[in-house]
Amino acid sequence: MTPEKGVMSKARALQVTALGLLVVVAILTTSMVSEATPLERTIASVADDSAPRTAEQQALVDFAISRFEVNGLPLPEITIEFHDSLETCGWHKGLYVEKTRSLHMCSVDKQTMFHELAHAWANLNLSADQREEFTARTGLDTWNSHDSEWEDRATEHVAETIAFALTDDPRDVEWVETAADGSRQITRRILTIDVDTETLAENFVWLTGAQS
Numbered sequence: 001m002t003p004e005k006g007v008m009s010k011a012r013a014l015q016v017t018a019l020g021l022l023v024v025v026a027i028l029t030t031s032m033v034s035e036a037t038p039l040e041r042t043i044a045s046v047a048d049d050s051a052p053r054t055a056e057q058q059a060l061v062d063f064a065i066s067r068f069e070v071n072g073l074p075l076p077e078i079t080i081e082f083h084d085s086l087e088t089c090g091w092h093k094g095l096y097v098e099k100t101r102s103l104h105m106c107s108v109d110k111q112t113m114f115h116e117l118a119h120a121w122a123n124l125n126l127s128a129d130q131r132e133e134f135t136a137r138t139g140l141d142t143w144n145s146h147d148s149e150w151e152d153r154a155t156e157h158v159a160e161t162i163a164f165a166l167t168d169d170p171r172d173v174e175w176v177e178t179a180a181d182g183s184r185q186i187t188r189r190i191l192t193i194d195v196d197t198e199t200l201a202e203n204f205v206w207l208t209g210a211q212s
Contacts, residue, residue: 053082054082056108057082057105057108060108060110060113061080061113063110064110064113064114064117064166065117067114067166067167068117068121068166071165071166071208072208073121073125073162073166073208074121074124074125075117075120075121075124076101076120076123076124077101078096078101078102078103078120079100079101079102079103080102080103080105081102081103081104081105082105082106082108083104083105083106084106085106086106086107086184088106089104089106091178091184092106093105093106093107093109093112094106094107094109094112094113094115094116095116096116096117096119096120098119098120098123101120103116103117103120110167111163111167114162114163114166114167115159115160115162115163116159117162118158118159118160118161118162118163119155119158119159121162122155122158122159122162122207126158126207131143131154131155134154134157134158134203134206134207135154137203137206138154138157138203140152140153140154140157142154143155157195157203158203158207160195160200161195161200161203161204161207162204162207164197164200164204165200165201165204
């Protein structure tokens with residue numbers, strides 16, 4: 001490592017430390033943020049392996065953010081980092097961490113990018129009452145309890161609804177399947193929740209009308 005890179009790395013580390021302290025203060029003062037999930041702790045423990053974005057990664061970011069903008073869906077200020085492998089993200093293709101307002105992408109997958117940005121949008125724009133109303137609207141019992149299956153959480157239905165509406169290819173999505181022997185492979189399947197397109201469209205209209 002050159003002296004210049006060493007100085008830059010130290011400066012970046014100080015910035016990350018300062019940001020971390022601000023996040024801790026926010027958590028202590030609001031008492032509204034739940035404990036980190038095991039996957040979030042995994043992400044937090046991984047050394048900063050993000051590198052300058054490739055042309056493909058930058059194109060994905062630009063396209064996804066532009067789709068939110070042209071549809072009048074405001075996003076919070078977030079950081080987006082790409083990591084080298086699915087294993088780095090606990091075999092998830094992407095993860096949005098609200099406490100640090102950071103999106104970690106472990107793939108260059110359009111559907112995942114829309115899905116995770118939709119979580120950022122929902123956390124910014126939907127009030128507690130609106131989240132409760134949407135949960136009831138979908139006939140589910142929880143907004144985001146990790147005691148429930150992924151597809152039974154209303155927050156995931158919001159993310160899939162937004163992703164369905166904004167992507168230009170909503171019926172084609174990559175997914176990581178775990179076989180009986182524990183091996184994992186990427187497969188292609190239709191939307192990850194079992195909701196008809198008419199309901200998805202109606203929910204999108206409701207959600208975008210409900211945003212603050």
